[in-house]
Amino acid sequence: MPEIDEAWGSGPTPRYEALAGRFRPIFERIRAGTVERERRRALPHAEIGWLKQAGFTALRLPEAAGGSGASLPELFALLIELSAADSNLTQALRAHFGFVEEMLHTKVPGRREAWLPRLARGETAGSARSEAGEAAQAAFETKLHRRDGHWLIEGRKFYTTGSLYADWVHVATTRAEDGGAVTAVVRRDAPGVAVVDDWDGFGQTLTASGTATFDGVIVQDADLREDASIFPYALPFYQIVHLATLAGIGRAAARDVAEAVARRKRAYSHGAAALPKQDPQVLQVVGRVRGAAYAAGAIVAKVTEAVQRVATEGDSPEPQALAVAEIETAQAVGVVSSLILDAATVLFDALGASAVLREAGLDRHWRNARTITSHNPRIYKERIVGDFAVNGIAPPQSWRVGRV
Structure with a gap:
């Protein structure tokens, strides 16, 4: 069903419904098993495979290169729909979509063609x-060494979201010989x-956001890049993936x-x-949750225009x-x-104690x-906005976590 008929608003472009129509049957298949996967902790290898086979992971590639030529507003609108089916999958593909943007913008000879x-x-x-534990902000403990004519990676990472499902891993390292920041793909x-x-x-x-270790992993010269060469709008891009995920959770x-x-028969005296479906107070709660989801989606659509x-x-x-x-x-x-945090809390006010059953x-x-709102704490984003509004200070260009 078109989004506009479900009162979520029109898509970002005239062709959006045709584009989304290709993937909605897959989203529905994904949604059908979401609760059971959560209960059994069944990793969605198959579901991500469905998305790959359908061309979802290649959305941003030009049509001439085998993709759909999707704009950023189209991409993020589709990520909202995917997140409404299972937000784990959107999070698991977040790094991939950022990697695609980097390949679309790279100026390294032969890299785009490869x-x-x-x-x-x-x-x-x-x-x-990211690195956990005693890792510092200033430099990664994961090192890139030159040995016997090869570049080698040695180190340990955490929050390796999506890597377990991926064909390649994008690894941030520190070059041992001079301390330079270098990213490798293996x-x-x-x-x-x-x-x-x-x-x-x-x-x-x-999301399999756990540990990855690299023990003498050989890296080809063509798969190394200086850290500064990332695409220019990377910081807002990665954040909007989180926002789209939240909007989808709201839906x-x-x-x-x-x-x-609608199906509940038990009512309070x-x-x-x-x-319950005739109780105006219960209906108000349902409307409040839906309104929050609608507003979140509208905000994501607006901020995507800026990017x-x-x-x-x-x-x-x-x-x-x-x-x-x-x-x-x-x-x-x-x-x-x-x-979305409020919506996910108050929804229980419309139901009984059975709603808390696993x-x-x-x-x-x-x-x-x-969990998503804990990745990049909102208190700092609100402070950055306040500093801009009051003092005209531009936002910082570095997001790292670790010991100072």
């Missing part, structure tokens, strides 16, 4: 950037690479609570109707336009986070939203 055919075939890339099945599902968070449990929560109320403007300026966008895109994104973070799976909405 990678676009791989991506068109459905190959994907996961992330191995095959996930290369000798010395080990990715394990030891993610122990209470939310986004199927899933709205759908689930509406369906639960002090309620306002014989059936699209920057993207169309090429590899050297105006600093002011980039700063504005980042501020718009930061402004959205606090509001969307609050909307088989219902309704707790996943809050757990998943709370």
Whole structure:
């Protein structure tokens, strides 16, 4: 059914419904098993495979290169729909979509020509950037060494979201000889690479956001790049993936609570109707959840326009336009986070105690939203917005976590 008929609003472009129509049957198949996968901790290898085979992971590639030529607004609108089916999958593909943007913008000779055919075939890339424990902010403990004529990676990463499902792993390293920041791409099945599902968070449990180790992994020269060569709008791009995921969680929560109320027969003696679906107070809760999801989606659509403007300026966008895109994104973070966290909490007010049973799976909405909103704390985004509004200070250009 078109989004506009479901009261989620029209798509971002005239062709959006045709584009989305290709993937909605897959989204529905994914949605059908979401609760059961959560209960059994069944990793969605097959479901991500369906998306690869359908060309979803190649959305942003030009049509001439085997993709769909999707704009950023189209991509993020589709990510909202995927997240409404299962937000784990969107999170698991976040690093991949960023990698695609990098390949679309790369100026390294031969790099685009090597990678676009791989991506068109459905190959994907996961992330191995963050480090846990005693790791410092200033430099990665994972090192790139030169030995016997080869570059080798040695180190350990955590929060390696999506890498377990990917064909390639995008690894952030420090070059041992001079301390330079270098990113390498290696095959996930290369000798010395080990990715394990030891993610122990209470939310986004199927993203395999755990540990990856690299033990003397050989890297080809063509698969190395200086860290500074990432695409110019990377910071807001990665944040908007989170926002789209939250908006999708909101839609899933709205759908689930509406369906639960519609079929519920038990009513409280002090309620306002014989059936919950006729109780105006219960209906108000359902409407509040749906309104939050609608508002979140509208905010994502608006902030995506700012990033699209920057993207169309090429590899050297105006600093002011980039700063504005980042501020718009930061402004959205606090509001969307609050909307969806609240919606995922109040939905239980429309139901009875049976709604908290594990088989219902309704707790996943809050757990998943709370986990996503913890990745890049909203308190800092709100401070950055305030500093811009009061003092005219541009947003920072570095996001790292670790010991100072």
